[in-house]
Amino acid sequence: MDWYEQARAAEQLQDWDAAIALVSAHAECYSSDPDMHDNHLWHMDLLARAERIPELTERALTDVHARRRLNRSLRERGMEAALRARAEDGDRDALYVLARLLCGTSRVEEARQVVQDIGPEDRYAQQLVIKGYWS
Numbered sequence: 133m134d135w136y137e138q139a140r141a142a143e144q145l146q147d148w149d150a151a152i153a154l155v156s157a158h159a160e161c162y163s164s165d166p167d168m169h170d171n172h173l174w175h176m177d178l179l180a181r182a183e184r185i186p187e188l189t190e191r192a193l194t195d196v197h198a199r200r201r202l203n204r205s206l207r208e209r210g211m212e213a214a215l216r217a218r219a220e221d222g223d224r225d226a227l228y229v230l231a232r233l234l235c236g237t238s239r240v241e242e243a244r245q246v247v248q249d250i251g252p253e254d255r256y257a258q259q260l261v262i263k264g265y266w267s
Contacts, residue, residue, distance in 0.1 A: 148182035
């Protein structure tokens with residue numbers, strides 16, 4: 133069985149340590165090898181599914197894929213305060229994810245206020261609220 137099959141088997145068993153170790157050894161952000169790049173995205177997904185939020189948060193400081201996966205994971209967990217804090221610290225993706233989350237739970241006015249408070253000049257965030265976009 134090659135590493136890929138071993139990683140998939142570990143993932144199926146939710147043996148996150150094994151899956152993460154196997155995939156991370158074959159992952160590279162922005163690699164010219166598309167398989168290495170795909171493995172990097174898989175690695176970030178495994179970290180989120182393993183609920184390794186501190187590790188994902190650390191990686192998010194320098195890795196856009198980790199940042200996006202972290203924000204999506206926070207959204208999935210309904211962690212609005214964490215998303216807001218990230219948005220207030222300058223993470224625009226966190227602002228967009230938070231706006232979508234609020235709009236998606238019929239809190240458009242709250243989303244509008246968040247955008248006004250954090251990104252009043254951010255036209256994309258404003259458009260999300262105007263459209264009531266939440267997917």
